[in-house]
Every structure is written in structure tokens, then in C-alpha cells.
Amino acid sequence: MESKKPTDVALDSWATPLLEGTLLARLEKLNLLPGRARDGQDGGRHRSRRLGSAIELAGHREYSFGDDLRLIDWNAYGRLDRLFLKLREREESIDVHFLLDTSTSMGLGRHNKLRYAQRLTAALAYVALAGRDKVEVIAFSRRLGERFPLTGGRANAHRLFAYLQRLRPHDRTDFSQALRHYLALCPQPGLTVIISDFMSPQAIPYLQWMLERNLSTVAIHLLDETELRPTFWGDWQLVECETGSSLEASVGVMAQEDYRRRFQAWCEELEALCLRYGARYLRAETGWPLERVLFRELRLRRILS
């Protein structure tokens, strides 16, 4: 029988830096793929649905009255004796909004989920800033908490990191309040990245409510091994860390198996919801190295390139 401990001790320290210098250098080579988000401002790295003045050639069309004469392809006129305009792609930046779950459950686990989420947010935000996108980070639990306002420029990365370092797990999760407030605050967000353990029965209905608004969304489902594969058994008083409510139960091997199956089904339900609405979904474990998530899992799911 596993030794009885009131809770698993988070092994990660709050004091260590979020990202090492070598990792930052590697992150600069990554791009954040916006998905459906296309209505940003000029000057970014992302190809726009609209045409612009980028180097990349998007095609030609016949000249019509009123078109900009600077765009006429004189070489084509020489060959074809007809006026054609050179159409070039437009490059634009997008606004990336990070919704970071800071509820108490994020502080639980053998590896601290919030700490892991902070590092992941910092890395993704740095990729966005390096790609001339703007970044906003909003912490939420029962409601929206402290925000890091929409900011662009790599030079602001250290401020963002300092903001993230200050976040601590507290309060309980209320997806209905948090997502309602978020959409009221940002009715037309560019790309929304939700990083959470989604440990609430409200998570799926309210995520669905948000996805129905056809937003470009990335859901990063962060889990700890103690939640995925609990190993304790025997007689326990199970206490929900966010609400303090308890359940006295005898946990056996079969109950553990039932729990794992139920947990897996719930995760798959969440993933299916995201796929159904075109959102990108990643289930990550806090035991994985951050590099694995950044350079493998997120690229496989077309979130980073």
C-alpha cells in the first residue's frame, strides 16, 4: 500500500527562472501558427487572406481603371501587350491571448501544474513576441484575475516573465464566469490559448459555448501523473482541493482502473469537442520535458512550426 500522504508534494520550485537562455535562442526559430486568426495588423510574420506588399508573389490580375499604376507588371505587358497587376501577399501580426488557469488544482500534483503552465506560457508568448505578434496573458480561476496587457515587442518579454512568476494557485475554477468575462473583454480575439487542467464538470459545456463562436483556439490540457494514474489504495477521505468537500471511500485496484478509464474517456471527450469545432488540442503531462512539448507535441498539432 502506498504510504499515506495528505497530498503529493510539488517538486518544482517557484524561485527558478522560467526559461533558460539556450531555450530562448531555440524558441526564436519557431513560429506560432494562428489557425483561423487572420484579421490582424500589418507587420507580422503571418500570411494574410488579404493581399499586401510582401515579397511573396500571390498572383496576377488584369488591370482595371483606378488600380495603382505602381503595381503594373511591365514585363508582362512587354510580352503580352496587356496590362496586368502583380498581386503580392500581405504579412500581418495577430493578437495572441493566453488564458492561464491559476486555480488551486493547478498547484496540485507530483509536478506543479501551474509552474509548468507558467513556463509553457512564457515559451509560447516569447515565440509570439519574436514573431512580431502581440501577447496578452489573463490569469483566471473563479473569475478573470490579473492581466498582462496586450503587448508587442521582444523587449517586453522580461516584463511578461516577471508577471508570470508572480502567479500563484488560488481559488476554485469557474469556467462559466471566466469565459464569459473573457469574451466580453475581447469580443474578437486573434488566437486564444487556454492552458488549464480543465478539472471541472463545467469545463466541457463552457468550452463548447466558447468554441461555437468560431474563435481560433488552442486548448492545452495540462495533467499530472497522479491524476492520470493514481496509485494510492485503501481507506481514504478524498478532499477536493478547491472546494474542501470530501468523499470517504475505499479505493481498490478495480476502483483505480475504473477511475483511469473514466478519466481517459473524459479527456477524449474534451479532445473530440475541440476537433469538432476546429480548435487545436494538446494533452500534456507535467512529467514531460518542456522541450518535448515545444519542439514535438505542439509542432505535431500544427500549433507551432
Next chain:
Amino acid sequence: MSLLYPAALGWMVASLVVLVLYLLRPSRQPRQVSTLWLWREVVREVSGSILSQRLRWSWLLLLQLAATVALTLLLARPYLPQLAPPHLIVLVDLSASMLATDVEPSRLEQAKRMAAQLVQERPEGDLFSLIAVSDRAVPLLWASPDRGEALRIVGEMAPTAAGTNLEEGLRLASTLARRYSPSQVYILTDGATQPPSQEVDIPATVRVIPLGHPVDNLAITRMVARSETATATAPQLLLEISNPGDSDAEGRLLIYADDKLVEVRKASLPAHSRSTMLLSQFPPETRLVRARLEPEDALSQDNVALAVAAPVQRRALLVARELSFLSKALAVLPHVAVEFVRPEDYRPGPYDIYIFDGWLPSRLPPGSHLVINPPSEVDWLTIAGNTENPQPQPDNGDPLLSQVDFSAVRISQARQVQVPNWARQAVAMEGGSLVFRGRYQGQRMVVVTFDLEKSNLPVLADFPVFLDNVLEWLSPASPEAFHLRPGDKIAVQPIAGGRRVRIQKPDGTEVVYDRAQPTLFADTQSLGRYTLLQETASGRVLRTLHFTVQWPDARESDLSVPEGIRATLEREAPPNANRGQAVGWELFSALGMVAVALLAGEWWWAHHRGD
């Protein structure tokens, strides 16, 4: 189905304990989890009221109750009874009188033939128990169905020179008959025994098979050689002849001194009589006296007797500051040669007894010790000081005070000694002891806690008697101490320098004790002379001692085969004697397997279902 131990069903109360444990709400340690809603779907909540909860269906509870019941039944040992096989119990008298040859070849051989016949006549499946009876009863076979084993044991039965303890044999038979019934008890004896002092209740049919024919028998039933003083060189012989037969008997008594015929006497005794005679005309330095009765009769073993004639001369060392009343009294005692030294000249030697008067060596030598007026600096005694005019409180039953009136003793001062736990008081005083005795580190010791010079004891007529008692207890030297009966024990007390004790038995075999430790020699089942040699490590003999083992009892010489013993012992099985109580097939192993299976299932369920 019956139960061997129905009282064990009381353990069923353990089932109630299991139920109570289920009713009580268990104390559970808290464990934080991220969310409960997933857990609520897969486990069942077991909480109830604060102290107790409602009993609900649980496979775990059912398995635990079943395991409790199985274990309780296991303790009660249920069995399937079957008709018990008949049980034959044979008591064979192996006492000395069974050596009589009035039947060919002897009464014992006749008993063995009869026992073998009884065993062989029994049908297959019967149980056999064999009990050998001499001065004690020994079960040789315990309710065994093995007929061959029973016959082998009967064939190996050997005679003893001991008396007959029939009562002990009957009690053993009673125990066997109660355990295995129906039983039939056969007693094969010549009746030369004392009837049981108490009636032994045997729930079985008892039959007595008398062995031998009533014949007359003259016997030497006691012979002791004694020398009245240490200086006497020719012994006196005290001899007892018995005629337990129903008719007058005559014979000749031949006396040998060291195998030389010295006297022939006519022995004529009426029926059921004894005669004691004192013979003293022996040559000087006679060591061994042998007496023989003629003519030969049916029991030749009691026609011969041996006695050690040489007086046992104990060596004693008196260590005192000056000669006193004590040395004078010791000088007149028989069988003791006393040497005197002052403390500064003291050296341990091959002495039987050390007498320390007012002084003690730092280490006690091997031997027996009489310590008088012990000095205060002794580590094995706690001396708190002195007591003035103590009042003696004698224990008149103590062997040290035999024929001694200690109440006349007046003492002006005595040591205030705390009696050690190994000692027993002979004369007590208020808050202490005046005389005590015991075995300290295996050696006999008598302590007199007062200075003899500060009492009137040395001038009393009882003083030499007291000293003789003390020396006799420390190192027995009376003639009786060296003329034993079969089964008696003799103390072997190593002397200084002795490293090995050899005891030569009458049949020529030897018993050797290599450690120089006090011991008790009890292998005295053979009649005749024993020689005890105390030797140094190199084999030099320091001391030689002879003792004899003589005919056990005048009753063993009674070859009259009394008819009354049948009337006394024979009986029919009581009508309420248990039948069919034999254990056929015990369900022990089957129940054990069920209990183990239930416990394994319970563990599996608890581990996998946790419910």
C-alpha cells in the same frame, strides 16, 4: 459430525467483533485530489454518522464472516465419527519378583508370552497399548494399530530389579481407556505388590492374569555393614531374612568376608516372619561382606546380598585460629578424619568437608562447607552487623536438628545475616538466621552465624549430635547412605583436584563424568556393588567409594501369587462407557483450506475492489 473441542465455538463471538468493526465508522486519513466528481462516479461513499454507520451489503463483510466461521470451526475440530476400534491395554509387571523361575523359564517370560498371545488374538484394526510397570509405569506403546510393533515391544521387555508401582500403571491405563474406548485392560502380574492405596476408576473391562505358582521363598531383604567408630577395622553386619510364604521355611545362611566363607548359620523362619541378626565376627580390614541363602529357590536374586564393610572415612579440614571445643567434638565423631590448620597455612586439598571457623578464603574450594561465625567481608553473604542475645527459633523437622534440642542454647552475640535465596533456615532468630543450609554453586553448605565461644552450645550434650547431623548432611557417611535400593540416587561431590568421576556398575559397564561438577547418579537399577572413583586429569585415583544396590522390597520376595488381587482389580466395563467416540475423519485440513481460500478471496477483494 461431532466436535472434539466444542468450547472453541465460543470464538464465534469474533464474528460479532467483525460486525461491530463494520458498524463503526473507520477513521480515514485525508488525501487531496484535484476534483471529486470523477471519483464520485467510480467509488462508493462509505461515510455514515459520526461514530457508526448503517450496515450495508458488502462482499468483503461476507467473506470475512465466512472466514471467521471457518476458523472457529477449525478450532472446534469437527470430525466424522466412526465406530471406534476395540482397544487392548496390557500392563506387564516388570518388577524384581517377576524374575522368579517357578514357571519355565520365568514369570516374566510367561508374562511376555501371555501378552504376545493377547495381541495376536485380536482382530485386525484393534488398537494396542502397552504399559511396563516397575517402580514407575512407562507407556511403551500408545493406542497403535500396529500389531507387529506391539509384538516387537513385548519381545524386548526386560526385567528390572525394582519394586512394583501398580497404582501408577492403573492410572495410566485409566487415561488411555478414557481416550480410546471401548477398552479392555489386562494386568499381567504375580501380585507381589501393594494394592493401590486409592481405587482407580478405569472405564473399561479389567482382567488380571496371575503369573506363577504360589511357592515358598526365603530372602535376604536387608543387609547393612556398619562400623561404629572411625578407628574400628572390623565391621558389624546387620542382616534381615524374610519368609513371606505360607509355610515355615528352613535354610542355611553363608557369610563371606571378601569372598572367604567366615560363617554358616541355620536359618529357620515361620511363615510370614522376618528375622534380624547382628554378625560381628569378621576378620580385620574386611571390605566386602556377602551373604547367601541355601538352598536355591525359585527366586535366586533375593538369596544373595552384598554390603560394603569398609567404613567410609571422610576427610575434613578445620581452618580456625586456634583449637577449641569444636576440634574436640569433631575428633570423637565416627567416619570423619579431621585435620587442623590455621588460616595462614590453609591450602585446598582432597577433603570432603571444609570447616571454616571465623575465617573464609577468598574462593571456596570444591567440597562441602561448614562456615561458623562468617567474617563480614564475604561477597556471597549480606551481614548487616551483630545482634545481641538472639532468641533461637529452631525448625525441629530439619535434618540438622535431628535428636537436638536447640531451645536450650543460649547465644550472647550473632551475626545479622540476610538468609540467601538458595538457603533454608534450620534455626531462625528475629530478623535473621542462626543456622541455615543449602546448595551454593552446587556445593552443600551449612552456615552457623554465631561464634561458638559466645554460646553455650559447645558444652551441651547435644553439640556432638548436632555436628554429626551437619557432617552427615554435608557428606553422607552413614551405612544406610551406601546401601541403596534400585532407583535411589546418590550425590557425587567432586573433591579438590578431581577432574573426572568414574562409576563402575555391577555388570562391568562404566559411567564417566568428565566435568568436576556436583551431580546425582541415578542409574541404580542393577543389584550389586558399585565403585565410584574420583580421578585427576592424568587418571590418578584420588578417592574410591563403594556402595551397593540391594533387593528392593520384602514384598518382591513374596511369591505366593495372592488370589485376592483378582477380586481387588478385576471389574466389568461400566454400562455408560462411551462407545463409538473414535475420531473417524477430521475435517481439519478441509476447513483449513476453506479458511485459507476465504482469506485469500477477502484479500483479493479488498485489494482490487477496496470495498
